[in-house]
Amino acid sequence: MQIFPRSLNKLPLVVAGGAGFGLVAVVFLIWYYFSPWFTQVGYAPKQPVPYSHRLHVGELGLDCRYCHVNVERAPLAMVPPTETCMNCHQLVKTDSQELQPIRDSWQTGKPMEWARIHKLPDYVYFDHSVHVTGGVGCASCHGRIDQMERVRMEKPLSMGWCLECHRDVKEKQGDSAFIRPVSEMTNMAFVHTDHVDPPRKLNPPENCAGCHR
Ligand code: HEC
Ligand code: HEC
Ligand code: HEC
Numbered sequence: 524m525q526i527f528p529r530s531l532n533k534l535p536l537v538v539a540g541g542a543g544f545g546l547v548a549v550v551f552l553i554w555y556y557f558s559p560w561f562t563q564v565g566y567a568p569k570q571p572v573p574y575s576h577r578l579h580v581g582e583l584g585l586d587c588r589y590c591h592v593n594v595e596r597a598p599l600a601m602v603p604p605t606e607t608c609m610n611c612h613q614l615v616k617t618d619s620q621e622l623q624p625i626r627d628s629w630q631t632g633k634p635m636e637w638a639r640i641h642k643l644p645d646y647v648y649f650d651h652s653v654h655v656t657g658g659v660g661c662a663s664c665h666g667r668i669d670q671m672e673r674v675r676m677e678k679p680l681s682m683g684w685c686l687e688c689h690r691d692v693k694e695k696q697g698d699s700a701f702i703r704p705v706s707e708m709t710n711m712a713f714v715h716t717d718h719v720d721p722p723r724k725l726n727p728p729e730n731c732a733g734c735h736r
């Protein structure tokens with residue numbers, strides 16, 4: 524005489540399996556949360572052309588604004604169009620294999636598809652111009668771009684990271700290590716050593732609606 528139907532014989536196995544799966548799920552979530560894929564620090568995708576900031580900025584000395592023309596006046600900094608590269612590459616390295624996709628894009632008029640590296644979720648509002656005209660340099664948020672052969676994400680772009688600077692600046696104004704003279708915005712080697720007169724009284728938002736509009 525059986526009290527339980529035969530089909531329940533497998534129950535302990537199913538329960539054990541479920542617990543195992545639960546454990547795996549927890550481990551996965553912890554690993555995912557702390558891994559660089561989540562924060563994306565270190566993210567450095569391969570680009571269609573191995574464009575080097577180390578060469579063009581570090582060695583040739585081009586200013587960021589030569590290519591990222593909108594950075595002082597608009598929310599987006601903008602990655603340059605093919606024309607900007609061809610200003611020089613119509614004359615320099617004209618038979619370079621690495622530059623073939625640029626020449627193709629120039630001939631066909633089809634824009635280059637650069638892989639996007641820094642990207643905030645749509646529900647976050649961010650504006651470059653407010654930051655750079657307020658005295659925050661590119662290097663504070665993007666690191667030593669002038670030393671990068673391939674651009675790599677240096678900071679987590681997390682809410683905590685934004686707020687850490689906003690609090691510090693609001694409290695210390697021109698004594699905050701994050702503030703520099705506006706004329707130094709693209710200087711990669713600048714180090715804050717002394718008080719800086721900020722261009723205006725700085726009031727970076729800490730309230731939710733400041734960044735989630
Ligand atoms: C000659 C043009 C040129 C100059 C000068 C230049 N860049 Fe760039 N930049 C590019 C191109 C092209 C890309 C897209 C390909 C890549 O990521 O390498 C890019 C990408 C970037 C990105 C990553 C964009 C993304 O997808 O998130 C950052 C950040 C950046 N540049 C910052 C700077 C800074 C800071 C300077 C000055 C120190 C600078 N760039 C100077 C052409 C330039
Ligand atoms: C102000 C001039 C100038 C601009 C603008 C410029 N480059 Fe260059 N680029 C150079 C010079 C000069 C070299 C060669 C350095 C050398 O002799 O090795 C070079 C080298 C390169 C190389 C290496 C080629 C090889 O075969 O060694 C690549 C790739 C390249 N540039 C991509 C780009 C891209 C993409 C852009 C546009 C976003 C761009 N460059 C804009 C001046 C420029
Ligand atoms: C306060 C931090 C901060 C500063 C300062 C800053 N950036 Fe950015 N940058 C970001 C963030 C955040 C993103 C992603 C924006 C998004 O997804 O809307 C980004 C994206 C970019 C991009 C790619 C997307 C775009 O906006 O077109 C480029 C190029 C770039 N920055 C260049 C620069 C340059 C050049 C400077 C200095 C003149 C600079 N940034 C200063 C935080 C900063």
Ligand code: HEC
Nearest residue numbers: 648649653657659663685688692701724725726727733734
């Ligand atoms: C290194 C310092 C620093 C970091 C990092 C930083 N900010 Fe700011 N933020 C500032 C300063 C300085 C201002 C200018 C305040 C002013 O002009 O009153 C500002 C202003 C702002 C404003 C107000 C703009 C306006 O139009 O009113 C917004 C929104 C903002 N930041 C969003 C962000 C977000 C989102 C991030 C993170 C992805 C971020 N910030 C990271 C320093 C920083």
Ligand code: HEC
Nearest residue numbers: 643644647680681682685686689728729730731733734735
């Ligand atoms: C200085 C800018 C800034 C302020 C102020 C701010 N946030 Fe955010 N918030 C962000 C950024 C940037 C992200 C995206 C983080 C990411 O992608 O890792 C974010 C993400 C979030 C998320 C999604 C969290 C997640 O893990 O996906 C929530 C919810 C949120 N914020 C709520 C708030 C609330 C509530 C406040 C007010 C107490 C607030 N935020 C104030 C910049 C800000």
